[in-house]
Amino acid sequence: MDTLKNRLIAKALEEGFSKARITRPDAVPETAARLEAFVADGLHGQMGWMAERMGWRGNPAELWPEARSVLMLAESYTPATDPTGVLAHPERAAVSVYARGKDYHDLVKKRLKRVGRWLLDQAPGAEIKVFVDTAPVMEKPLAQAAGLGWQGKHTNLLARDLGNWFFLGAIFTTVELPADAPEISHCGSCSSCLDACPTDAFLAPYRLDPRRCISYLTIEHNGPIEPELRARMGNRIYGCDDCLAACPWNKFAQTAREMRYSDAVGEPLLAELAVLDDAGFRALFSGSPIKRIGINRFLRNILYAIGNSGDAGLIPAAQTHLEAEDETVRDAARWALARLNEATP
Structure with a gap:
């Protein structure tokens, strides 16, 4: 009809x-x-x-x-493609599928x-x-x-x-x-x-505690993230698709x-993202939802990912933020360096 x-x-x-x-x-x-x-x-x-x-x-x-x-x-x-594949490449940034275009x-x-x-x-x-x-x-x-x-x-x-x-x-x-x-x-x-x-992050089926969810932590949470949760974030720097992909x-x-x-953002190298200033950040993510979190929250996430990478080659990238204006970024840089030093023989 x-x-x-x-x-x-x-x-x-x-x-x-x-x-x-x-x-x-x-x-x-x-x-x-x-x-x-x-x-x-x-x-x-x-x-x-x-x-x-x-x-x-x-x-x-x-x-x-x-x-x-x-x-x-x-x-x-x-x-x-499988969005979780990038998790096996800790030198690269994992971005939630919905934010890649x-x-x-x-x-x-x-x-x-x-x-x-x-x-x-x-x-x-x-x-x-x-x-x-x-x-x-x-x-x-x-x-x-x-x-x-x-x-x-x-x-x-x-x-x-x-x-x-x-x-x-x-x-x-x-x-x-x-x-x-x-x-x-x-x-x-x-x-x-x-x-x-x-x-x-799930308290029970159908019940999520957003305060432990990587999507919440990387996008909504302002300030330092609990060290225990930082270590579990891996290289996820904006959102998380694990439960969706499963x-x-x-x-x-x-x-x-x-x-x-489509995947315009891709799987960029953490070393390249770590050197972005505010202007570069805004230019790279123009028209993207990523821009809304701002440069400081973005760098915080990048530094946590660097700390989780186990890659000593990223030590210089973390060191550049030890004197950052934002205290949360400085804290993330210190944490990343401590993690990398622990992982380096």
Whole structure:
């Protein structure tokens, strides 16, 4: 039947999204209590934004009371090769797949706006709001409610027909659209993602302690990282893909259609990254999400990776930061040198 919903989903796929489903803003009432407990336990760490506007974040219906439907969309960014292969090359930097190309926020949002404008043309008088990980919206519970996939034991969304390499986007609208059935978990007894975590960040299946997660530590955490966790970070300098890469459902992952997600950053040498100044850092990562962490947090991560490399040839690179203006960078340089000296016969 040629309904508005069917045409909307067809339009979303035409624009490059891999999958699209509909839910209601009030479809996830359980998230408010889960979020409150998460914050009360201090698991949000330095992510203060999670404690702000918890009413909106925990109840999407309060974010925009006029909304009647939510179109949840998935956009694949599946890597062409195994992203964990670089871990065997400690002289090189490991960067999370999603950050190796252009910033997904910009690319997905433009696509969402095109789909949204099409909907407005089809439904005169309607209104929309588009979100890509930049507003108090809990995309993953909404996506599961829409039947897009389910939150796996690693807490990321995955789907039987997509694997788990995909971004999420949302279009809230005042248009009343039939909702799709929610998805259920298909993880079964598998624990591959939990077993793969290098820092033992999972408290239990489906329960992550971000304060031990390398993605949180390298991107969100400001200041020194606990020495015990530094040693487990290996050469991961921005994010971590270990739990995602371990998921067996990735055998059904779709090829990324957006070429700008391709591996532009690559696996650069730590020695080359360690000599970047602020201008060089900004130039190298222009248009990349990596730029948002700033030069000091970036150098901190690089120095931890140098310390974990066991490569005495990187000692000069670490020494150059012993007199850095930023105390966290100086501390990371001292730690890296101490680790390298221990590893050198």
